[in-house]
């Protein structure tokens with residue numbers, strides 16, 4: 115029959131239409147369908163039915179741990195009254211070399227005697243150019259640069275706001291632990307592990323060890339495909 | 346639906362008689378043209394070097410007698426040390442499958458004249474225009490040799506090695522310093538018109554309209570001759586660049602007789618950023634995130650083609666788990682892409698938004714997986730030479746990963762495809778608009794170098810995953826979808842078929858993911874600064890959702906940057922057939938025909 119195809123299609127649309135209202139009814143007694151974190155989580159999961167729209171900016175989707183946006187620099191926990199602590203960055207320059215659009219610019223610090231200091235004096239990222247690729251964080255051997263989760267960077271003045279300097283980039287390690295707990299934990303484990311094996315090596319110098327080499331816990335190592343190898 | 350899918354010809358498992366078809370064809374050619382064909386002697390390179398005088402004859406022999414009837418890619422290479430320009434042709438046999446017969450032609454760098462291959466393979470048209478535009482090759486006998494990617498008033502040929510771009514800092518990355526003066530400044534501040542930009546001496550930017558702009562309308566202005574019946578004026582109109590139907594910034598100069606199309610010239614390059622030049626200055630690994638931005642809907646498979654090409658050159662192996670995850674990601678990408686393509690095609694046909702938004706629900710789930718795995722929904726930057734950047738995550742939005750994949754592949758996606766099928770396939774309007782419109786015959790599809798769904802919807806069962814299997818595709822059981830009518834409707838159906846086949850593949854991949862859980866996903870030590878262990882060339886091709894995506898990469902020994910980096914972009918080359926498909930149809934049909942090719946301008950313009 116001519117028109118049957120259209121009717122069948124309409125039936126699909128109608129089902130969606132009904133599903134939307136069923137969802138409304140279901141959530142009515144559970145705090146509402148919108149502006150409700152619990153409902154949002156379901157809406158965006160495999161169980162989602164009916165309308166799946168997110169009402170940004172009132173509602174925001176949580177981003178996964180690996181989410182990457184313009185990088186930041188990791189520092190120690192700040193002393194009371196300060197915003198950040200000692201920079202982890204040693205200004206080795208690997209991130210600047212790996213960066214595809216070459217948007218990282220580092221000025222290495224100098225010690226009073228003129229020798230280079232393993233600490234950046236200035237650190238800039240031109241976020242207009244940064245392509246959020248994450249290669250800097252992937253290859254930094256000191257865990258000093260990490261990809262941020264803060265994606266709301268719109269500003270009124272791109273001429274001044276879009277070159278991030280050291281001040282703008284630095285964030286304490288606790289921030290990283292907060293946004294990427296599992297990754298941060300695995301990285302910490304890898305660092306400890308490296309420290310330990312270094313000391314072991316030192317202690318055993320000259321003796322020739324026949325102990326099997328220690329291995330990182332599997333799960334942690336898996337998260338550190340890049341890191342584990344470098345240590 | 347499935348009755349139209351034939352058994353795959355298993356072209357990969359070619360007659361394994363002693364004879365290698367490439368060697369056999371080469372021998373025949375050498376015998377026929379003893380004075381005009383030489384072996385490629387450079388280490389790490391393959392193919393034959395043909396004298397420019399005999400290119401056309403050799404091509405005809407290849408096409409008509411030796412079965413290499415498909416000209417896939419044409420690439421220019423600047424051999425500046427030898428003062429030569431080289432053109433590399435990759436030809437394939439559609440019937441037999443297998444690797445490419447590579448043909449090279451070298452011409453003088455200062456006078457790069459050679460005959461055009463458009464008479465033999467019409468699919469060469471835009472690729473030759475690109476080679477002219479970017480390298481300055483002069484193709485004799487080309488019907489319309491104009492710039493194609495850069496703008497008409499552009500000065501110089503940017504892919505030549507001695508052409509330096511504006512804001513040129515250093516030849517290769519990593520730069521000594523991004524800000525050579527030592528002061529941080531924004532790139533934009535260096536951009537006053539007239540500084541650091543190349544243009545012909547005496548040319549004033551504000552005065553002149555380049556002649557070529559009017560040339561693109563040449564022959565398609567108001568005329569009255571030759572129309573039958575009612576005498577009407579032929580009118581030239583512009584569709585685009587800002588036109589919702591063009592899926593981006595793309596322009597079509599149409600000549601109309603009444604409402605019927607009698608001429609069509611695409612104008613492109615609005616999104617051109619010379620991806621290849623950037624790629625040649627990048628280090629090898631820096632190119633991976635750039636490939637995301639070609640066909641930005643299928644970044645995973647773009648990554649795949651590129652890492653394949655470089656892995657071939659580096660000679661590294663990929664661990665098993667990495668291969669399975671790659672296939673998982675690439676096939677999911679195919680589904681994402683086809684959901685998008687079908688949604689937009691229906692949009693173009695007037696089924697405004699509804700089917701597209703329904704398809705998006707599942708697309709969103711897949712993008713969630715991509716985001717949890719690689720950190721980004723679309724710009725995945727996920728593959729590395731010898732493996733992957735990260736393993737699968739533990740969960741996606743709180744659902745454990747294997748459960749998520751299982752539910753997605755066995756439940757959500759099949760249901761969505763089924764629903765899409767019911768929603769639109771039988772729809773009388775879609776059938777009326779689609780059947781018989783935008784016809785492309787099998788012969789034309791091959792001659793115009795089309796690839797992917799466009800080629801297969803015209804009845805040519807050719808799929809790189811079968812013709813020259815890469816990764817683990819030879820171990821997977823799936824059919825190469827094919828449809829025979831070559832019209833819009835079949836190009837719609839074939840995408841539904843291909844999604845079904847992708848689901849089949851995904852279902853086979855799942856157990857392997859379970860098995861290899863916890864094993865390594867990258868071989869060797871990850872490096873950010875790769876030095877190519879040997880010199881040579883490499884062509885990596887994958888069956889991208891839009892067609893054959895190829896990367897031609899050459900490198901010198903110990904170099905950190907590719908010497909030549911070329912992308913054979915399926916969207917761009919499929920457009921060559923657009924005029925052929927559109928002639929005789931109405932303006933509204935062109936919109937749908939373009940939609941049925943499924944282009945992404947990031948890849949067309951590169």
Ligand code: SF4
Pocket residue numbers: 202203204205206207208209210220253254255256257258259
């Ligand atoms: S790679 Fe890490 S330590 Fe080295 S300069 Fe960059 S942020 Fe600092």
Ligand code: SF4
Pocket residue numbers: 184185209212213214215216217218239243244245246247248249250251
């Ligand atoms: S994310 Fe990529 S582009 Fe951005 S600073 Fe890091 S390496 Fe450079």
